[in-house]
Amino acid sequence: MPPPRFAVPIASLRRRTSGVRQVSTQGPVDDLAVLGAEVPGGADVAVELVLSAYPGGIAVTGFIDAPWRAECRRCGGRVDGSVHVEVRERFVEGDCTGEDEDAYPLDGDLVDLEPMVRDAVMLALPLAPLCADDCRGLCPGCGADRNAAPCGCAPVHDPRWAALDALSAGSAGSEDSGTR
Ligand SMILES: [Zn+2]
Ligand SMILES: [Zn+2]
Known part of the structure:
Protein backbone atom coordinates (compact mmCIF):
# COMPACT_ATOMS: atom_id res chain seq x y z
CA MET A 1 0.00 0.00 0.00
CA LEU A 125 -15.98 25.66 3.91
CA PRO A 126 -18.89 28.10 3.68
CA LEU A 127 -21.86 27.26 5.90
CA ALA A 128 -24.50 29.36 4.16
CA PRO A 129 -23.25 30.26 0.68
CA LEU A 130 -25.06 32.59 -1.68
CA CYS A 131 -24.69 32.60 -5.48
CA ALA A 132 -24.63 36.40 -5.23
CA ASP A 133 -25.05 38.81 -2.35
CA ASP A 134 -28.25 40.06 -3.93
CA CYS A 135 -29.66 36.66 -4.90
CA ARG A 136 -33.44 37.09 -5.07
CA GLY A 137 -34.11 33.43 -4.29
CA LEU A 138 -37.10 31.38 -5.29
CA CYS A 139 -40.62 32.78 -5.30
CA PRO A 140 -42.45 31.36 -2.28
CA GLY A 141 -45.62 31.42 -4.36
CA CYS A 142 -44.75 29.65 -7.60
CA GLY A 143 -41.20 28.43 -6.98
CA ALA A 144 -39.72 30.32 -9.95
CA ASP A 145 -36.12 31.49 -9.77
CA ARG A 146 -36.55 35.23 -9.33
CA ASN A 147 -32.99 35.83 -10.53
CA ALA A 148 -33.98 34.63 -14.01
CA ALA A 149 -37.11 36.76 -14.41
CA PRO A 150 -39.84 38.26 -12.27
CA CYS A 151 -42.58 35.62 -12.07
CA GLY A 152 -45.48 38.05 -11.82
CA CYS A 153 -46.74 36.75 -8.49
CA ALA A 154 -48.08 39.40 -6.13
CA PRO A 155 -45.58 40.10 -3.37
CA VAL A 156 -46.19 37.66 -0.59
CA HIS A 157 -47.17 39.39 2.63
CA ASP A 158 -46.43 38.25 6.09
CA PRO A 159 -49.42 36.03 7.02
CA ARG A 160 -50.09 38.14 10.11
CA TRP A 161 -50.59 41.21 7.91
CA ALA A 162 -52.69 39.14 5.53
CA ALA A 163 -55.04 38.36 8.45
CA LEU A 164 -55.29 42.07 9.27
CA ASP A 165 -56.00 42.86 5.62
CA ALA A 166 -58.87 40.36 5.68
CA LEU A 167 -60.25 41.97 8.86
CA SER A 168 -60.15 45.50 7.46
CA ALA A 169 -61.70 44.29 4.19
CA GLY A 170 -64.49 42.70 6.21
CA SER A 171 -65.15 45.83 8.25
CA ALA A 172 -65.10 47.98 5.09
CA GLY A 173 -67.80 45.70 3.68
CA SER A 174 -69.99 46.07 6.76
CA GLU A 175 -69.62 49.85 6.62
CA ASP A 176 -70.81 49.67 3.02
CA SER A 177 -73.87 47.69 3.99
CA GLY A 178 -74.51 50.06 6.90
CA THR A 179 -74.70 53.07 4.63
CA ARG A 180 -77.14 51.39 2.32
ZN1 LIG B 1 -28.94 32.16 -5.32
ZN1 LIG C 1 -43.99 33.50 -8.30
Missing part, protein backbone atom coordinates in the same frame (compact mmCIF):
# COMPACT_ATOMS: atom_id res chain seq x y z
CA PRO A 2 1.45 3.40 -0.92
CA PRO A 3 1.96 5.83 1.94
CA PRO A 4 -0.82 8.40 2.42
CA ARG A 5 -0.52 11.26 -0.04
CA PHE A 6 0.13 13.87 2.61
CA ALA A 7 2.60 11.78 4.56
CA VAL A 8 6.07 13.31 4.77
CA PRO A 9 9.23 11.50 5.88
CA ILE A 10 10.78 13.45 8.71
CA ALA A 11 13.70 11.34 9.92
CA SER A 12 16.39 13.39 8.16
CA LEU A 13 14.58 16.61 9.04
CA ARG A 14 14.67 15.76 12.71
CA ARG A 15 18.33 14.67 12.71
CA ARG A 16 19.40 18.21 11.94
CA THR A 17 19.28 20.70 14.75
CA SER A 18 17.35 23.27 12.80
CA GLY A 19 15.83 21.23 10.05
CA VAL A 20 13.39 22.86 7.70
CA ARG A 21 11.62 21.15 4.87
CA GLN A 22 9.29 22.56 2.27
CA VAL A 23 6.33 20.47 1.25
CA SER A 24 4.47 21.34 -1.91
CA THR A 25 1.99 18.75 -3.03
CA GLN A 26 -1.61 18.19 -3.97
CA GLY A 27 -4.13 15.43 -4.09
CA PRO A 28 -7.68 14.48 -3.30
CA VAL A 29 -8.89 14.18 0.29
CA ASP A 30 -11.99 12.06 0.78
CA ASP A 31 -15.24 13.25 2.32
CA LEU A 32 -14.57 16.94 2.72
CA ALA A 33 -18.11 18.16 3.20
CA VAL A 34 -20.24 20.26 5.50
CA LEU A 35 -23.97 20.84 5.26
CA GLY A 36 -24.54 22.45 1.88
CA ALA A 37 -20.93 22.60 0.68
CA GLU A 38 -18.25 20.13 -0.30
CA VAL A 39 -14.92 19.75 -2.00
CA PRO A 40 -15.92 17.81 -5.15
CA GLY A 41 -14.83 14.18 -5.05
CA GLY A 42 -11.45 13.73 -6.67
CA ALA A 43 -10.65 17.45 -6.68
CA ASP A 44 -7.15 18.30 -5.61
CA VAL A 45 -6.36 19.95 -2.33
CA ALA A 46 -3.05 21.80 -2.67
CA VAL A 47 -0.64 22.43 0.18
CA GLU A 48 2.34 24.75 0.38
CA LEU A 49 3.87 24.10 3.77
CA VAL A 50 7.07 24.53 5.68
CA LEU A 51 7.93 21.93 8.29
CA SER A 52 10.38 22.96 11.00
CA ALA A 53 11.81 20.52 13.49
CA TYR A 54 12.16 21.49 17.12
CA PRO A 55 12.94 19.30 20.11
CA GLY A 56 9.89 17.11 20.61
CA GLY A 57 7.97 18.07 17.56
CA ILE A 58 7.43 19.58 14.14
CA ALA A 59 5.92 22.99 13.48
CA VAL A 60 3.93 23.30 10.27
CA THR A 61 3.06 26.62 8.66
CA GLY A 62 1.79 27.56 5.23
CA PHE A 63 -1.28 27.55 3.07
CA ILE A 64 -3.88 25.09 1.90
CA ASP A 65 -6.05 25.65 -1.17
CA ALA A 66 -9.12 23.70 -2.18
CA PRO A 67 -12.05 24.23 -4.53
CA TRP A 68 -15.58 23.83 -3.24
CA ARG A 69 -19.05 23.48 -4.66
CA ALA A 70 -22.24 24.37 -2.85
CA GLU A 71 -25.91 25.17 -3.19
CA CYS A 72 -27.06 28.75 -2.83
CA ARG A 73 -29.11 28.90 0.35
CA ARG A 74 -31.74 31.12 -1.29
CA CYS A 75 -32.20 29.80 -4.83
CA GLY A 76 -30.55 26.36 -4.68
CA GLY A 77 -28.32 27.27 -7.64
CA ARG A 78 -24.79 26.02 -7.92
CA VAL A 79 -22.09 28.09 -6.28
CA ASP A 80 -18.39 27.48 -6.86
CA GLY A 81 -15.58 28.88 -4.81
CA SER A 82 -12.30 28.05 -3.23
CA VAL A 83 -10.70 28.24 0.16
CA HIS A 84 -7.24 29.58 0.85
CA VAL A 85 -6.42 28.78 4.45
CA GLU A 86 -3.37 29.70 6.45
CA VAL A 87 -2.26 27.00 8.86
CA ARG A 88 0.02 27.17 11.83
CA GLU A 89 0.06 23.84 13.64
CA ARG A 90 2.30 21.56 15.65
CA PHE A 91 2.83 17.84 15.59
CA VAL A 92 4.24 16.60 18.88
CA GLU A 93 5.49 13.35 20.36
CA GLY A 94 3.72 11.69 23.23
CA ASP A 95 0.56 12.98 24.84
CA CYS A 96 -1.00 16.09 23.40
CA THR A 97 -1.72 17.76 26.72
CA GLY A 98 -1.07 21.11 28.32
CA GLU A 99 0.02 23.69 25.82
CA ASP A 100 0.18 20.95 23.17
CA GLU A 101 -3.49 20.16 23.67
CA ASP A 102 -4.42 21.32 20.20
CA ALA A 103 -1.40 19.71 18.54
CA TYR A 104 -1.48 16.65 16.30
CA PRO A 105 0.26 13.45 17.41
CA LEU A 106 3.65 12.62 15.95
CA ASP A 107 4.58 8.99 15.76
CA GLY A 108 7.57 7.56 13.95
CA ASP A 109 9.52 8.86 10.99
CA LEU A 110 6.55 9.79 8.86
CA VAL A 111 4.20 12.65 9.60
CA ASP A 112 0.76 12.41 8.04
CA LEU A 113 -0.46 15.92 7.33
CA GLU A 114 -3.85 14.82 6.08
CA PRO A 115 -5.77 15.19 9.39
CA MET A 116 -4.52 18.78 9.61
CA VAL A 117 -5.38 19.43 5.95
CA ARG A 118 -8.85 17.99 6.50
CA ASP A 119 -9.53 20.06 9.63
CA ALA A 120 -8.35 23.29 8.01
CA VAL A 121 -10.48 22.83 4.90
CA MET A 122 -13.58 21.72 6.81
CA LEU A 123 -13.42 24.83 8.99
CA ALA A 124 -13.07 27.05 5.95
Whole structure:
Protein backbone atom coordinates (compact mmCIF):
# COMPACT_ATOMS: atom_id res chain seq x y z
CA MET A 1 0.00 0.00 0.00
CA PRO A 2 1.45 3.40 -0.92
CA PRO A 3 1.96 5.83 1.94
CA PRO A 4 -0.82 8.40 2.42
CA ARG A 5 -0.52 11.26 -0.04
CA PHE A 6 0.13 13.87 2.61
CA ALA A 7 2.60 11.78 4.56
CA VAL A 8 6.07 13.31 4.77
CA PRO A 9 9.23 11.50 5.88
CA ILE A 10 10.78 13.45 8.71
CA ALA A 11 13.70 11.34 9.92
CA SER A 12 16.39 13.39 8.16
CA LEU A 13 14.58 16.61 9.04
CA ARG A 14 14.67 15.76 12.71
CA ARG A 15 18.33 14.67 12.71
CA ARG A 16 19.40 18.21 11.94
CA THR A 17 19.28 20.70 14.75
CA SER A 18 17.35 23.27 12.80
CA GLY A 19 15.83 21.23 10.05
CA VAL A 20 13.39 22.86 7.70
CA ARG A 21 11.62 21.15 4.87
CA GLN A 22 9.29 22.56 2.27
CA VAL A 23 6.33 20.47 1.25
CA SER A 24 4.47 21.34 -1.91
CA THR A 25 1.99 18.75 -3.03
CA GLN A 26 -1.61 18.19 -3.97
CA GLY A 27 -4.13 15.43 -4.09
CA PRO A 28 -7.68 14.48 -3.30
CA VAL A 29 -8.89 14.18 0.29
CA ASP A 30 -11.99 12.06 0.78
CA ASP A 31 -15.24 13.25 2.32
CA LEU A 32 -14.57 16.94 2.72
CA ALA A 33 -18.11 18.16 3.20
CA VAL A 34 -20.24 20.26 5.50
CA LEU A 35 -23.97 20.84 5.26
CA GLY A 36 -24.54 22.45 1.88
CA ALA A 37 -20.93 22.60 0.68
CA GLU A 38 -18.25 20.13 -0.30
CA VAL A 39 -14.92 19.75 -2.00
CA PRO A 40 -15.92 17.81 -5.15
CA GLY A 41 -14.83 14.18 -5.05
CA GLY A 42 -11.45 13.73 -6.67
CA ALA A 43 -10.65 17.45 -6.68
CA ASP A 44 -7.15 18.30 -5.61
CA VAL A 45 -6.36 19.95 -2.33
CA ALA A 46 -3.05 21.80 -2.67
CA VAL A 47 -0.64 22.43 0.18
CA GLU A 48 2.34 24.75 0.38
CA LEU A 49 3.87 24.10 3.77
CA VAL A 50 7.07 24.53 5.68
CA LEU A 51 7.93 21.93 8.29
CA SER A 52 10.38 22.96 11.00
CA ALA A 53 11.81 20.52 13.49
CA TYR A 54 12.16 21.49 17.12
CA PRO A 55 12.94 19.30 20.11
CA GLY A 56 9.89 17.11 20.61
CA GLY A 57 7.97 18.07 17.56
CA ILE A 58 7.43 19.58 14.14
CA ALA A 59 5.92 22.99 13.48
CA VAL A 60 3.93 23.30 10.27
CA THR A 61 3.06 26.62 8.66
CA GLY A 62 1.79 27.56 5.23
CA PHE A 63 -1.28 27.55 3.07
CA ILE A 64 -3.88 25.09 1.90
CA ASP A 65 -6.05 25.65 -1.17
CA ALA A 66 -9.12 23.70 -2.18
CA PRO A 67 -12.05 24.23 -4.53
CA TRP A 68 -15.58 23.83 -3.24
CA ARG A 69 -19.05 23.48 -4.66
CA ALA A 70 -22.24 24.37 -2.85
CA GLU A 71 -25.91 25.17 -3.19
CA CYS A 72 -27.06 28.75 -2.83
CA ARG A 73 -29.11 28.90 0.35
CA ARG A 74 -31.74 31.12 -1.29
CA CYS A 75 -32.20 29.80 -4.83
CA GLY A 76 -30.55 26.36 -4.68
CA GLY A 77 -28.32 27.27 -7.64
CA ARG A 78 -24.79 26.02 -7.92
CA VAL A 79 -22.09 28.09 -6.28
CA ASP A 80 -18.39 27.48 -6.86
CA GLY A 81 -15.58 28.88 -4.81
CA SER A 82 -12.30 28.05 -3.23
CA VAL A 83 -10.70 28.24 0.16
CA HIS A 84 -7.24 29.58 0.85
CA VAL A 85 -6.42 28.78 4.45
CA GLU A 86 -3.37 29.70 6.45
CA VAL A 87 -2.26 27.00 8.86
CA ARG A 88 0.02 27.17 11.83
CA GLU A 89 0.06 23.84 13.64
CA ARG A 90 2.30 21.56 15.65
CA PHE A 91 2.83 17.84 15.59
CA VAL A 92 4.24 16.60 18.88
CA GLU A 93 5.49 13.35 20.36
CA GLY A 94 3.72 11.69 23.23
CA ASP A 95 0.56 12.98 24.84
CA CYS A 96 -1.00 16.09 23.40
CA THR A 97 -1.72 17.76 26.72
CA GLY A 98 -1.07 21.11 28.32
CA GLU A 99 0.02 23.69 25.82
CA ASP A 100 0.18 20.95 23.17
CA GLU A 101 -3.49 20.16 23.67
CA ASP A 102 -4.42 21.32 20.20
CA ALA A 103 -1.40 19.71 18.54
CA TYR A 104 -1.48 16.65 16.30
CA PRO A 105 0.26 13.45 17.41
CA LEU A 106 3.65 12.62 15.95
CA ASP A 107 4.58 8.99 15.76
CA GLY A 108 7.57 7.56 13.95
CA ASP A 109 9.52 8.86 10.99
CA LEU A 110 6.55 9.79 8.86
CA VAL A 111 4.20 12.65 9.60
CA ASP A 112 0.76 12.41 8.04
CA LEU A 113 -0.46 15.92 7.33
CA GLU A 114 -3.85 14.82 6.08
CA PRO A 115 -5.77 15.19 9.39
CA MET A 116 -4.52 18.78 9.61
CA VAL A 117 -5.38 19.43 5.95
CA ARG A 118 -8.85 17.99 6.50
CA ASP A 119 -9.53 20.06 9.63
CA ALA A 120 -8.35 23.29 8.01
CA VAL A 121 -10.48 22.83 4.90
CA MET A 122 -13.58 21.72 6.81
CA LEU A 123 -13.42 24.83 8.99
CA ALA A 124 -13.07 27.05 5.95
CA LEU A 125 -15.98 25.66 3.91
CA PRO A 126 -18.89 28.10 3.68
CA LEU A 127 -21.86 27.26 5.90
CA ALA A 128 -24.50 29.36 4.16
CA PRO A 129 -23.25 30.26 0.68
CA LEU A 130 -25.06 32.59 -1.68
CA CYS A 131 -24.69 32.60 -5.48
CA ALA A 132 -24.63 36.40 -5.23
CA ASP A 133 -25.05 38.81 -2.35
CA ASP A 134 -28.25 40.06 -3.93
CA CYS A 135 -29.66 36.66 -4.90
CA ARG A 136 -33.44 37.09 -5.07
CA GLY A 137 -34.11 33.43 -4.29
CA LEU A 138 -37.10 31.38 -5.29
CA CYS A 139 -40.62 32.78 -5.30
CA PRO A 140 -42.45 31.36 -2.28
CA GLY A 141 -45.62 31.42 -4.36
CA CYS A 142 -44.75 29.65 -7.60
CA GLY A 143 -41.20 28.43 -6.98
CA ALA A 144 -39.72 30.32 -9.95
CA ASP A 145 -36.12 31.49 -9.77
CA ARG A 146 -36.55 35.23 -9.33
CA ASN A 147 -32.99 35.83 -10.53
CA ALA A 148 -33.98 34.63 -14.01
CA ALA A 149 -37.11 36.76 -14.41
CA PRO A 150 -39.84 38.26 -12.27
CA CYS A 151 -42.58 35.62 -12.07
CA GLY A 152 -45.48 38.05 -11.82
CA CYS A 153 -46.74 36.75 -8.49
CA ALA A 154 -48.08 39.40 -6.13
CA PRO A 155 -45.58 40.10 -3.37
CA VAL A 156 -46.19 37.66 -0.59
CA HIS A 157 -47.17 39.39 2.63
CA ASP A 158 -46.43 38.25 6.09
CA PRO A 159 -49.42 36.03 7.02
CA ARG A 160 -50.09 38.14 10.11
CA TRP A 161 -50.59 41.21 7.91
CA ALA A 162 -52.69 39.14 5.53
CA ALA A 163 -55.04 38.36 8.45
CA LEU A 164 -55.29 42.07 9.27
CA ASP A 165 -56.00 42.86 5.62
CA ALA A 166 -58.87 40.36 5.68
CA LEU A 167 -60.25 41.97 8.86
CA SER A 168 -60.15 45.50 7.46
CA ALA A 169 -61.70 44.29 4.19
CA GLY A 170 -64.49 42.70 6.21
CA SER A 171 -65.15 45.83 8.25
CA ALA A 172 -65.10 47.98 5.09
CA GLY A 173 -67.80 45.70 3.68
CA SER A 174 -69.99 46.07 6.76
CA GLU A 175 -69.62 49.85 6.62
CA ASP A 176 -70.81 49.67 3.02
CA SER A 177 -73.87 47.69 3.99
CA GLY A 178 -74.51 50.06 6.90
CA THR A 179 -74.70 53.07 4.63
CA ARG A 180 -77.14 51.39 2.32
ZN1 LIG B 1 -28.94 32.16 -5.32
ZN1 LIG C 1 -43.99 33.50 -8.30
